[in-house]
Amino acid sequence: MKKVYSRPSSLKEAHFHYCPGCGHAIVNRLLAEIIDEMNLRDSAICVAPAGCGMLVYNYFDIDTLESAHGRGAAVATGIKRVRPDNLVFSYQGDGDLAAIGTAESFHAANRGELITVIFVNNGVYGMTGGQMAPTTVIDQVTTTTPSGRASNQAGHPVRMCEVLAVLDGTSYLERVAVNKPAAITAAKKAIAKAFQHQLNRTGFSMVEVLSPCPTNWKMGTIEACKWIDDVMSKQFPLGVVKEVKC
């Protein structure tokens, strides 16, 4: 029988620890597929975050370092500067990238570090139990915004792609989602393109992935996918935010 679909070879034979309906597993698989297809398994170095994505080293069959919370872009900078011929990407969540690690992300982008950031935005701190993230949308209920996020008390959701777009060091910034098959196909293309920008040494690249977190959103899996279309993507519009000629 002809095999039409199988585990990417850059993905270890392991069970994902992610909750049912979580988008991380999809993003992990997409990355492994792209690493296979672009023949990058031998050169790829991943920087894992603190947060739900931190256990990616249990899944990726590539060299991986676990970074302190928020410091992914700084650690990736150190690795990439020493090993400019390797593909270096950091995998970060919204709290990691846009709260505690804002300075590291912003300045790595501003220096035009030739790294790629895979930014999984699910609007909450997942691993610690669903607290407000910098990307939590207005009125969204979390464990630390029990009446919903109020802008006068907790500020506004941060659009990181748009923030980084004004920096001259960035070359490719796109926001995608993994809530339905067509979106997943687009997400895969975006990540491959971001890697290509790094390989072509064009500049800093980042793909922001709107990702469902049914557990902490207190939703069913289908409802969570729908919520990305109905609410989240209104605050975080999908598409290419910045693309410099590669």
Added chain:
Amino acid sequence: MKRLMSGNAAAGEAAVLAGCTCYFGYPITPQNELTEYMAKRIPEIGGVFIQSESEIAAINMVLGASVAGARAMTSSSGPGISLKQEGISYLAADELPAVILNMVRGGPGMGNISPAQSDYLQATRGGGHGDYRTIVLAPSSVQEIADLMPLAFDLAEKYRNPVVVLGDGMLGQMMEPVSFDHITKGDTYPKDYTLTGAKGRASRMVRSLLFDVKEEEEHNWKLSRKYRRIEQNEVRYETYLIEDAKMVVVAYGTSARIAKGAITRLRRENLKVGMIRPITLWPFPAKIIQDTAKQIHDFFVFEMSAGQLIEDVRLALEGKGHVHFYGRPGGIIPTPVELYRIISRHYYQAERSRKS
């Protein structure tokens, strides 16, 4: 050949000659001359220099460069070193080599930019969270900075552990003749932990998260066994005129130099004072203090802080002997004459109490 250089610049030159190819730092007085020296020197060897956005970023860049296989360092002073503690804890947990130089200034808080020794406990007790230690080297001259930088890189790689070089604003900024003729890149150690891309081998992971408490405990014991090996093998100190001494000063770095000046004056008056100068603050030279305590009752701890080194001296003595103390915190540099007066007063008091 000797060159007239500041301690900060000499640290940079010695690091480069010892094979350091990566420097990451953020400006803070009194160590800016090192960052500026590296900004010129590192590009000459095709290395990596980044003025980072913060000390936190700098130490994490060091971590990245280290895991990628390079000899990497950062430097700062008190307030910046506090920010680096997160990264130092991760370096220790991940067992990655790195060299961190602290040209200590008066504290706490913003403090000032004058020389101090108030970061002793932070440096020797790990400094960040968790059960770990850093090797701490304490030079007392510009030449000794140049001598200890290669040792710092060597020990960092030998034990795969962060090494702190603890100076102060005076050592960093004063200029002295210094020779680099003896510096080599030293030994090479296996790099079977570095992340280089998994070409032709199994993929590697470098991490400190161990959810399994048994695994985490074993990791802690593994680190602990390494620290015991370091304690057995890497203690370094200098003794000065202790053979006939009736009182022994314990001091390190700049304080030890001031103490030598004071001891010269005390000896002229036939006061039998010697000195033990720890060069490694961790591992602490406890044994020489214990051995000395078999002959000598009176120890005199002198440091430019309100009393930090004194804790290790007391721990080493385990209740034996008497510990005298003189400290000047806050960025004050006492003169040898001042210290001579204080020590002689304590010396005569001790002599009287021995007789009575």
